[in-house]
Amino acid sequence: MATAHRHDVIIIGAGLSGLHAADRLKSTRDVVLLEARDRVGGRALAHTFANGDTVDLGGQWVGPGQERLYALIEQLGMKTWPLWDTGDRLIVNRGKLGRYTGTIPKLAPHVLLNVHLMMTRFDAMAAELDPASPWTHPKATEWDHQTVGQWMEKQAFTRQAFEIFAVGIGAVFTAEPHEISLLHALFYARAGTSLDNLLATSGGAQQDRVHGDMAGVAQRLAEGLGDRVKLNHPVEQIEWSEDGVTVTAAGQQFTARRAILALPPTQAVRLRYDPVLPSRRAALWQRMPPGACIKCIAQYETPFWREDGLAGQAVGPDLEVRVTFDNSEAGKSAGLLLGFIEGDHARHWSGRDPGERKAAVLAAFARFFGEKALHPIDYVDQDWIAEDYTRGCYAALMGPGVWTSLGMELRRPIGPIHVAGTETATHYYGYFEGALQAAERAVDEVEAALAAS
Numbered sequence: 001m002a003t004a005h006r007h008d009v010i011i012i013g014a015g016l017s018g019l020h021a022a023d024r025l026k027s028t029r030d031v032v033l034l035e036a037r038d039r040v041g042g043r044a045l046a047h048t049f050a051n052g053d054t055v056d057l058g059g060q061w062v063g064p065g066q067e068r069l070y071a072l073i074e075q076l077g078m079k080t081w082p083l084w085d086t087g088d089r090l091i092v093n094r095g096k097l098g099r100y101t102g103t104i105p106k107l108a109p110h111v112l113l114n115v116h117l118m119m120t121r122f123d124a125m126a127a128e129l130d131p132a133s134p135w136t137h138p139k140a141t142e143w144d145h146q147t148v149g150q151w152m153e154k155q156a157f158t159r160q161a162f163e164i165f166a167v168g169i170g171a172v173f174t175a176e177p178h179e180i181s182l183l184h185a186l187f188y189a190r191a192g193t194s195l196d197n198l199l200a201t202s203g204g205a206q207q208d209r210v211h212g213d214m215a216g217v218a219q220r221l222a223e224g225l226g227d228r229v230k231l232n233h234p235v236e237q238i239e240w241s242e243d244g245v246t247v248t249a250a251g252q253q254f255t256a257r258r259a260i261l262a263l264p265p266t267q268a269v270r271l272r273y274d275p276v277l278p279s280r281r282a283a284l285w286q287r288m289p290p291g292a293c294i295k296c297i298a299q300y301e302t303p304f305w306r307e308d309g310l311a312g313q314a315v316g317p318d319l320e321v322r323v324t325f326d327n328s329e330a331g332k333s334a335g336l337l338l339g340f341i342e343g344d345h346a347r348h349w350s351g352r353d354p355g356e357r358k359a360a361v362l363a364a365f366a367r368f369f370g371e372k373a374l375h376p377i378d379y380v381d382q383d384w385i386a387e388d389y390t391r392g393c394y395a396a397l398m399g400p401g402v403w404t405s406l407g408m409e410l411r412r413p414i415g416p417i418h419v420a421g422t423e424t425a426t427h428y429y430g431y432f433e434g435a436l437q438a439a440e441r442a443v444d445e446v447e448a449a450l451a452a453s
């Protein structure tokens with residue numbers, strides 16, 4: 001093997017977290033950023049349609065309370081614009097199409113009241129948690145030893161209330177209610193203010209988009225880093241001691257006094273560590289699988305649904321695509337419908353014939369928006385489960401018992417290896433904002449350690 005490249009800090013993973021960490025360190029430290037793929041951005045990824053318009057196939061929204069992300073977008077000279085949120089929303093429930101206004105679909109009054117009470121109770125419980133240590137809540141064990149689905153069974157008086165709440169859970173977590181620890185769901189909601197905020201469009205987490213695309217934020221950060229970013233460098237091994245790290249990637253060795261691992265847990269646990277990972281850390285990462293999601297976007301000549309007074313937002317508990325949004329970019333003539341296939345549906349459709357998947361998605365769009373939805377001028381979907389260096393999204397989940405037995409390991413450095421990535425955030429865990437917050441915490445740890453040595 002060739003002589004090792006020496007640096008102060010090695011960052012692994014050029015998603016927004018790794019890029020932000022490198023950006024903050026670059027003026028004071030010799031830093032290198034190793035990225036497995038041939039592109040930066042990780043879960044931020046853009047697609048260009050045949051007509052030249054671009055769209056995000058990964059994360060795209062930013063909303064109030066995500067101040068780091070707004071500041072970064074501004075610092076990079078980019079601008080945001082609000083999601084189209086005008087008009088009625090649609091629901092297909094038990095085969096029937098209905099229109100409604102507001103966040104909660106039009107249902108029988110007792111069902112509506114039940115869903116409203118479930119939301120209120122859920123958010124009241126979430127508000128009690130400290131997102132930095134959810135395991136310290138007096139009811140942490142009780143909440144962690146049940147799934148969201150078990151809690152919903154007790155709270156929902158009707159099947160319909162259960163199904164509607166499950167659509168909300170699917171939209172936020174890209175998982176089924178029986179997969180997720182109640183404590184994890186409460187923590188996630190608390191970290192993002194509330195479940196209500198995470199579900200909301202205007203005034204909530206789905207409020208704004210970036211002109212161009214969110215992947216452009218990653219691209220511009222990478223441009224500022226120049227040749228510190230090494231693409232096509234999948235890290236295979238980290239040898240570590242209290243003195244530093246030696247990282248092997250693409251047949252080369254890189255050494256540094258400190259490393260920042262900015263990977264989702266499923267990827268971090270794939271690397272070889274010498275000495276081996278502390279067993280509690282390995283146990284935690286093995287118990288943090290990602291949600292499952294395929295993001296689907298159909299492009300039309302115009303946003304034709306707006307002529308019918310529709311917002312483009314729809315929910316369909318029984319359909320392959322359970323939620324949709326109007327994703328048309330402000331100032332562009334084309335109309336974009338965005339739908340998510342999540343949880344069990346996503347695992348069903350992952351890796352299947354793309355033509356069949358497209359037909360299923362367009363059929364769901366047509367159930368909401370009529371026959372015109374069957375005839376897009378272009379179409380794209382992104383199967384994140386099939387992506388080798390991500391293997392699922394939006395973010396890692398914890399099933400029952402994980403937070404209270406192992407959650408305290410989440411941000412603990414492993415000798416000279418510090419951990420970043422959105423899955424280590426206490427503010428907007430799972431979101432870009434969390435990726436930035438985690439990067440800042442890891443950089444502070446590295447600076448303190450370097451200053452002390």
Ligand SMILES: Cc1cc2nc3c(=O)[nH]c(=O)nc-3n(C[C@H](O)[C@H](O)[C@H](O)COP(=O)(O)OP(=O)(O)OC[C@H]3O[C@@H](n4cnc5c(N)ncnc54)[C@H](O)[C@@H]3O)c2cc1C
Nearest residue numbers: 013015016017036042043059060061235393421422430432
């Ligand atoms: C479909 C979808 C929709 C989403 N919607 C939103 C949204 O609207 N708003 C929002 O805020 N968030 C959203 N998210 C979540 C958001 O994208 C993530 O929280 C964020 O991108 C995480 O950034 P990260 O840097 O922590 O991780 P990642 O972006 O996953 O970055 C990790 C990087 O590590 C690299 N890597 C992996 N293994 C190795 C290895 N062995 N060696 C070197 N490099 C490696 C990967 O290639 C990747 O570049 C969405 C995500 C998806 C996929």
